[in-house]
Amino acid sequence: MTFRPQTQKEYRREKIPVTVLTGYLGAGKTTLLNRILSEQHGKRYAVVVNEFGEIGIDNDLVVGADEEVFEMNNGCICCTVRGDLIRILSGLLKRRKGFDGIIIETTGLADPGPVAQTFFVDDDLQRHTRLDAVIAVVDAKHLPQQLETSPEAAEQVGFADVILLNKTDLVSSEELERLEHRIRGINIHTRILRTQQCQTPLEDVLDVGAFDFDRIMTLEPDFLDAHHHHHHHHEHDDAITSLSLETEHPVHGPRFDTWMSALLQVQGPDILRCKGILNVDGLNQRYVFQSVHMLAQGTTTQPWREGETRHSRLVFIGRNLDTEALREGFNDCILEPA
Numbered sequence: 001m002t003f004r005p006q007t008q009k010e011y012r013r014e015k016i017p018v019t020v021l022t023g024y025l026g027a028g029k030t031t032l033l034n035r036i037l038s039e040q041h042g043k044r045y046a047v048v049v050n051e052f053g054e055i056g057i058d059n060d061l062v063v064g065a066d067e068e069v070f071e072m073n074n075g076c077i078c079c080t081v082r083g084d085l086i087r088i089l090s091g092l093l094k095r096r097k098g099f100d101g102i103i104i105e106t107t108g109l110a111d112p113g114p115v116a117q118t119f120f121v122d123d124d125l126q127r128h129t130r131l132d133a134v135i136a137v138v139d140a141k142h143l144p145q146q147l148e149t150s151p152e153a154a155e156q157v158g159f160a161d162v163i164l165l166n167k168t169d170l171v172s173s174e175e176l177e178r179l180e181h182r183i184r185g186i187n188i189h190t191r192i193l194r195t196q197q198c199q200t201p202l203e204d205v206l207d208v209g210a211f212d213f214d215r216i217m218t219l220e221p222d223f224l225d226a227h228h229h230h231h232h233h234h235e236h237d238d239a240i241t242s243l244s245l246e247t248e249h250p251v252h253g254p255r256f257d258t259w260m261s262a263l264l265q266v267q268g269p270d271i272l273r274c275k276g277i278l279n280v281d282g283l284n285q286r287y288v289f290q291s292v293h294m295l296a297q298g299t300t301t302q303p304w305r306e307g308e309t310r311h312s313r314l315v316f317i318g319r320n321l322d323t324e325a326l327r328e329g330f331n332d333c334i335l336e337p338a
């Protein structure tokens with residue numbers, strides 16, 4: 001056998017494409033993931049979800065019972081759990097016949113750099129996978145504010161090969177122009193797609209072959225340095241924490257709504273994100289609550305299964321969270337058994 005370098009076509013056929021979904025808290029990553037998984041594309045994807053917070057919620061918000069979803073809840077993907085990521089992916093590769101691509105949804109607070117880096121420093125991953133693209137979902141309404149306060153928001157924009165400028169319904173077209181300009185200022189090469197509910201043809205985000213290694217090396221010359229991610233460590237905002245609340249008693253719906261509206265009115269700027277799956281008293285379906293700063297949304301989804309423990313979970317991610325007050329507030333919404 002004579003050695004010859006792979007052609008671009010061979011390279012794309014043989015290696016499993018990996019898509020990294022990034023984007024700040026609440027921008028729409030799960031919305032995009034659900035679109036990808038529900039579309040009739042005839043492909044199977046393995047999905048890795050990394051959440052900030054001890055209890056898994058995203059896993060339950062992801063549709064598609066067929067897909068394999070691996071949760072990593074023990075830390076931020078860009079810091080402590082890269083070992084886990086490599087282990088999960090290496091396990092997947094041992095039975096590569098089962099899927100056509102890998103999608104990694106990172107937490108809203110992750111710097112996608114070290115995640116992307118993983119695919120170039122680990123031998124096994126390098127042989128069998130190719131980073132297809134880093135896709136960032138950006139919240140058109142909150143991006144300016146996020147860029148002010150979080151270095152991660154800028155890292156995500158800076159690293160993206162494709163940016164979904166999402167939630168265009170919440171801002172004017174002049175504002176969108178300004179946002180695109182702002183994004184270009186951070187990342188001149190990225191492709192920007194304006195979306196609502198992340199609606200975009202899947203060809204725009206999957207198997208696009210967009211990850212531009214040369215560009216990243218220019219942007220961050222120490223990209224391949226195995227210790228690179230440590231430099232970024234200190235940039236995490238230590239005041240941002242998460243609080244998980246759980247109960248097996250029913251939640252009083254109107255009381256929950258009143259509490260939450262008042263809470264977000266006052267503390268919305270600091271409560272970056274709230275997500276919950278609730279067993280609301282009198283409802284046979286799950287009640288999914290979500291907020292991004294002051295904007296909140298509650299919807300009923302699938303019914304609880306027969307015999308299933310109706311387990312309510314609520315997660316807050318925010319700056320300087322008053323955990324005691326939040327705990328008490330939630331407790332006041334819980335119906336204790338008579």
Ligand SMILES: Nc1nc2c(ncn2[C@@H]2O[C@H](COP(=O)(O)OP(=O)(O)OP(=O)(O)O)[C@@H](O)[C@H]2O)c(=O)[nH]1
Pocket residue numbers: 023024025026027028029030031032058107108137166167168169170195196197198273290291292297
């Ligand atoms: N108005 C508006 N809301 C949207 C749009 N896209 C998504 N949302 C809502 O934004 C909220 C957050 O969406 P997710 O997809 O859960 O965001 P995420 O990035 O996965 O959030 P984290 O996992 O917490 O980082 C949900 O309530 C969505 O319904 C949009 O285009 N317009």
